[in-house]
Amino acid sequence: MTILTFAQAKQLLTTVSKTVPDQLSCDDCFELMAEFADAEIHGNELTAALKAVRIHFSQCPCCAYEYTTLLEALQEPEAILK
Amino acid sequence: MDESKPNHAENWVQRLRPGADDRDIAISELRSYLVRAMSRSLTHRYGGQIDVEDIVQQAMMKVLGSLDTFRQQSRFTTWASSIAVRIGISQLRRHYYRDVSLDVTPENSELRMDFADSSPDYFGDAEVRNKVLTLLQRLIEETLSDRQRIAIRGTLQGLPVEEIAVRLNSNRNAVYKLVHDARVRLREGFESNGVTAEEIAAVIS
Numbered sequence: 001m002t003i004l005t006f007a008q009a010k011q012l013l014t015t016v017s018k019t020v021p022d023q024l025s026c027d028d029c030f031e032l033m034a035e036f037a038d039a040e041i042h043g044n045e046l047t048a049a050l051k052a053v054r055i056h057f058s059q060c061p062c063c064a065y066e067y068t069t070l071l072e073a074l075q076e077p078e079a080i081l082k
Numbered sequence: 083m084d085e086s087k088p089n090h091a092e093n094w095v096q097r098l099r100p101g102a103d104d105r106d107i108a109i110s111e112l113r114s115y116l117v118r119a120m121s122r123s124l125t126h127r128y129g130g131q132i133d134v135e136d137i138v139q140q141a142m143m144k145v146l147g148s149l150d151t152f153r154q155q156s157r158f159t160t161w162a163s164s165i166a167v168r169i170g171i172s173q174l175r176r177h178y179y180r181d182v183s184l185d186v187t188p189e190n191s192e193l194r195m196d197f198a199d200s201s202p203d204y205f206g207d208a209e210v211r212n213k214v215l216t217l218l219q220r221l222i223e224e225t226l227s228d229r230q231r232i233a234i235r236g237t238l239q240g241l242p243v244e245e246i247a248v249r250l251n252s253n254r255n256a257v258y259k260l261v262h263d264a265r266v267r268l269r270e271g272f273e274s275n276g277v278t279a280e281e282i283a284a285v286i287s
């Protein structure tokens with residue numbers, strides 16, 4: 001038996017209240033992640049497919065975390081210094 | 083785009099194909115790029131227990147083996163980095179959570195509220211709090227499947243869906259869907275039982 005603390009219940013209610021329909025699986029999201037990253041870095045307007053990626057990030061902390069990591073990977077210190 | 087630039091996507095794909103004149107140089111350039119990129123993005127995450135060279139080696143194999151699937155919708159290095167990040171984070175998570183013993187097993191699917199939790203940080207309306215938590219408990223029991231309860235419990239204990247999938251002998255897509263569908267059901271349950279977003283917000287705040 002697992003008892004939820006009040007803090008955990010609040011955490012669950014918080015995610016439930018932020019839940020919106022999500023058309024992507026984590027693998028779908030991964031397929032589009034590079035394209036999404038470049039679009040965001042260059043400030044390009046997002047296509048409908050890429051908007052779905054943003055929605056998935058809002059629902060899936062795992063993919064959002066990988067995206068944060070990717071953005072960090074793409075920061076070339078050499079390029080910034082130039 | 084300037085085709086002479088080394089990051090021009092087609093350029094990379096051509097240079098990395100078997101038989102290309104400077105394939106060895108291209109492989110070595112990509113490898114060094116990924117080692118730098120992964121060193122700055124992976125080594126401070128999840129305890130950093132990771133061999134960057136090994137991650138990059140795995141990523142190189144994957145990249146070279148799937149050149150034909152590269153859709154040219156991003157820079158080549160962004161695509162290659164996304165592959166390396168996925169492999170690296172996956173390995174870091176596995177290592178980080180391996181020894182964390184939580185009862186995320188197919189055998190235990192119970193999930194109950196602790197209404198006695200005195201929650202000294204809660205100063206809101208006790209009646210609203212009870213109404214919302216009582217309904218939450220009922221919705222968890224009546225509308226979620228056993229596996230949904232197990233997966234939700236895992237997320238509340240801080241496990242990433244990827245790790246929950248390992249423990250349930252499932253895969254990340256399936257567990258993400260379990261969790262997301264469960265949240266949708268709970269949300270719909272609150273709506274159909276007349277609990278407003280304001281009442282939920284009052285309990286959360």
Ligand SMILES: [Zn+2]
Pocket residue numbers: 025026027029056060062063064258
């Ligand atoms: Zn995801």
